Each structure stands twice: as structure tokens, then as C-alpha cells.
Amino acid sequence: MTIAALVAAAAAESGHHANVALETIGYGIVALVAFAALALVTLSYRNVANRHAHKAEAYARAHADDLPQAGHGHGH
Template identity: 45%
Template sequence: MPFATVLMAESEHTVNELVMPSFMFGVVALAIFLILGFATFAYRDVANRHSHKTGSAQTAHAYDTPESEQK
């Protein structure tokens, strides 16, 4: 017999118990991703909620174009 097989047969088998059933790790990960998804969704369209604060400010994309110079 190969030496590695002999060593594996002679070694003790140690079982480390998990803190919870294995499928619960997936459930916990899913719950965390859902919470993070809801937090991200909460910030949807936040910039448009306060248009009265930036409504009169000039935008950074107002370029001088030939059409605006002719007026």
C-alpha cells in the first residue's frame, strides 16, 4: 500500500460541528443581501427630492455653443 494511504488509515477522524445547520449560512447571507439591497434602494432618486435648492443654480454642462452666441 502507498504510504499516504497508510497514514490516512491510521489518522484519527476529527469532526468539527458547525454552529448552525449548513443551509442556514445561505439564509443568513440572503438576509444580509436583502437588507443591503433595501438600504441601497432607499437612496434611489435622492438628488431629485431637493430640486428647490438647485433649481436656480447653473449647471456645469452649460457650454457656449454657436447657437447661444448668435442670440
């Protein structure tokens, strides 16, 4: 007997003819919850740079001399 015939015979004997989509709905729910959690983590980082704008401005003023000036880049 071939493997295909064995699989067909096993499927016929089982008598279990439920909807496969209903058996796997849990995977979809788990995926939905996981992606929703990842979306919340991603959204929690929105506007982070602007939360401490005063620190960024103070750092820029303190290190203004460390930055290369325009025209002094590569090619000279």
C-alpha cells in the first residue's frame, strides 16, 4: 500500500470531520495579541526625542565647537 493510500485510510477511519479553521482559531488569537502588544511598544516610543528638547538644546550648545563646520568636509 502506498503512503497516500495509508493516509486516506487513516483519514476515513478517524471519523473526525470537524472544521479545521475552528481548531486553529487559537493561533490567530495568539498572533493578534502578540502583534497588538508589539504595536503598543512601538507607539510608546513616539515623540521620545521631543520629551527632552531642553537637554538636546543644552547638549548642542555645549558641544557646538565639536561639530565639523560646513565646507570642511571630505574632498579637501
